[in-house]
Amino acid sequence: ILNVEQSPQSLHVQEGDSTNFTCSFPSSNFYALHWYRWETAKSPEALFVMTLNGDEKKKGRISATLNTKEGYSYLYIKGSQPEDSATYLCAFTPPTDKLIFGTGTRLQVFP
Amino acid sequence: KAGVTQTPRYLIKTRGQQVTLSCSPISGHRSVSWYQQTPGQGLQFLFEYFSETQRNKGNFPGRFSGRQFSNSRSEMNVSTLELGDSALYLCASRPGGNTEAFFGQGTRLTVV
Secondary structure, three states: OOOOEEEOOEEEEEOOOOEEEEEEOOOOOOOEEEEEEEOOOOOOEEEEEEOOOOOEEEEOOEEEEEEOOOOEEEEEEOOOOHHHOEEEEEEEEOOOOOOEEOOOEEEEEEO | OOOOEEEOOEEEEOOOOOEEEEEEOOOOOOEEEEEEEOOOOOEEEEEEEEOOEEEEEOOOOOOEEEEEOOOOOEEEEEOOOOHHHOEEEEEEEEOOOOOOOEEOOOEEEEEO
């Protein structure tokens, strides 16, 4: 059974704080690692798709790193804003190319 | 470009009934996947169709089935509904391998 774990389960931060989450996945049979943001009452939206060990991706204040050898990825948010409040999901893809999601990290940013 | 469309958005069914959910992917996307989300659980993978063929399957009972048509639209069917099938069902489309998934808004199924 392929297990994807995310930590922490939830996080409450003040506006302006920087924060990071972890996604752990099997280090064997790696194909890709996805990050999605899921805001309440909306659909999940892709943030990053990462495929290479050592990959670093950035979109505005959000960035992600990937370590396929040890099976983890970090998502960083610099200077959190209330609009960053959402659930952040990671998904591991083995060579079969199906997305196996973690349970997510729920972020709440207070003004 | 139109996004992924799921119908209906909300559905209430009685135990023992069956239900069919529909998903229209983004034009040109050949892969459609289905997920179930229940409280406290992440997105559980149901199955994926690519060019009308089931390419991947999750660990769900045979009551859950799906199909994909030649225009890439997909349907998911659940027979003999149980209370535990109450969930948000999401579909996602992708143009091909190793690309991001685009999600629909989901169908909220309540089984009473």
